[in-house]
Amino acid sequence: MNKRPEIEEIKARFPESYVRDEEFRGDISIVVRKERIFDIFKFLKEDENFLYDYLVDITCIDYLKLNEIERFAVVYHLYTHKNNSRIRIKALVPEKDTVISSVCSLWKGANWMEREVFDLFGIEFIGHPDLSRILTPDDFIGHPLRKDYPLKGRGERENFKVVK
Amino acid sequence: MGIENLLKSNILVTTVDAVVNWGRKYSLWPMPMGTACCAIELMSTLASRYDMGRFGAERLSFSPRQADLMIVAGRVSIKMMPVVIRIWEEIPEPKWCIAMGACASSGGVFDTYTLVQGIDQFIPVDVYIPGCPPRPEGVLDALVKIQKLVEQDSIKKRK
Numbered sequence: 145m146n147k148r149p150e151i152e153e154i155k156a157r158f159p160e161s162y163v164r165d166e167e168f169r170g171d172i173s174i175v176v177r178k179e180r181i182f183d184i185f186k187f188l189k190e191d192e193n194f195l196y197d198y199l200v201d202i203t204c205i206d207y208l209k210l211n212e213i214e215r216f217a218v219v220y221h222l223y224t225h226k227n228n229s230r231i232r233i234k235a236l237v238p239e240k241d242t243v244i245s246s247v248c249s250l251w252k253g254a255n256w257m258e259r260e261v262f263d264l265f266g267i268e269f270i271g272h273p274d275l276s277r278i279l280t281p282d283d284f285i286g287h288p289l290r291k292d293y294p295l296k297g298r299g300e301r302e303n304f305k306v307v308k
Numbered sequence: 309m310g311i312e313n314l315l316k317s318n319i320l321v322t323t324v325d326a327v328v329n330w331g332r333k334y335s336l337w338p339m340p341m342g343t344a345c346c347a348i349e350l351m352s353t354l355a356s357r358y359d360m361g362r363f364g365a366e367r368l369s370f371s372p373r374q375a376d377l378m379i380v381a382g383r384v385s386i387k388m389m390p391v392v393i394r395i396w397e398e399i400p401e402p403k404w405c406i407a408m409g410a411c412a413s414s415g416g417v418f419d420t421y422t423l424v425q426g427i428d429q430f431i432p433v434d435v436y437i438p439g440c441p442p443r444p445e446g447v448l449d450a451l452v453k454i455q456k457l458v459e460q461d462s463i464k465k466r467k
């Protein structure tokens with residue numbers, strides 16, 4: 145099976161970041177370590193052959209009991225208008241060091257998506273212009289989409305500040 | 309024939325309460341606090357087929373200051389509840405409140421950290437409508453129940 149050129153390029157240019165790649169029904173995902181994530185995106189966006197100019201989505205997975213190498217993965221979906229193709233990059237983020245570099249300077253649209261991941265999973269994006277909560281109230285404590293967050297909350301829905 | 313005889317057949321004796329309540333009852337101005345899917349059903353209650361206008365409540369008041377009935381239609385999250393309370397407090401007395409649907413009444417299926425489990429923990433609710441979403445008939449029934457409550461009201465009671 146022919147691999148897509150993106151995979152070979154990332155393997156060759158960022159050997160210390162590359163973990164593995166997956167393919168499902170023609171969609172490829174590349175799992176990488178988080179350290180050089182910004183350079184990987186800069187390469188994918190600016191390389192003449194790929195020109196991944198559109199960041200479709202940023203989301204996050206909590207692999208609490210799923211035997212992944214690290215606890216979290218920040219997932220980026222990219223699209224290129226030039227080649228009309230998509231790619232998914234999963235950046236592994238360990239539980240003890242939930243910090244990753246922001247891609248706001250590459251795609252402006254990353255701003256709110258990164259805030260959402262920060263709000264719900266507690267991943268900090270270094271270099272983000274305004275990393276504050278976006279969905280939960282400003283005084284919310286904790287990150288509710290983590291798998292170890294209790295479903296019924298920690299009393300937020302009964303005690304909260306009332307605007308007068 | 310003197311004017312006295314004419315007056316006899318034109319004067320009714322009643323109480324202020326009865327007149328005022330009669331007026332209020334058929335001119336409720338609802339504040340649609342629509343936060344989720346129930347609001348869609350509320351809209352269809354207002355539309356021509358079910359026509360809430362038949363009960364005098366077709367004039368939705370998007371400013372709470374001109375409303376006297378709040379219909380909370382939908383889920384209320386912990387971020388929205390302070391806003392709902394604020395709007396409730398801006399409605400001048402006399403005022404009534406309908407909790408429309410399972411979510412507004414009890415949190416419904418959303419027994420999660422983010423959803424208020426029944427708005428009656430924070431504001432007084434007069435009529436609850438069960439259902440997910442309630443049928444327009446249910447909304448109309450609640451409206452008639454509110455009209456019955458309005459009837460029992462007295463201007464002496466409210467200070």
Ligand code: SF4
Nearest residue numbers: 345346409410411440
């Ligand atoms: S009760 Fe049902 S229809 Fe109404 S807001 Fe809740 S989920 Fe939506």
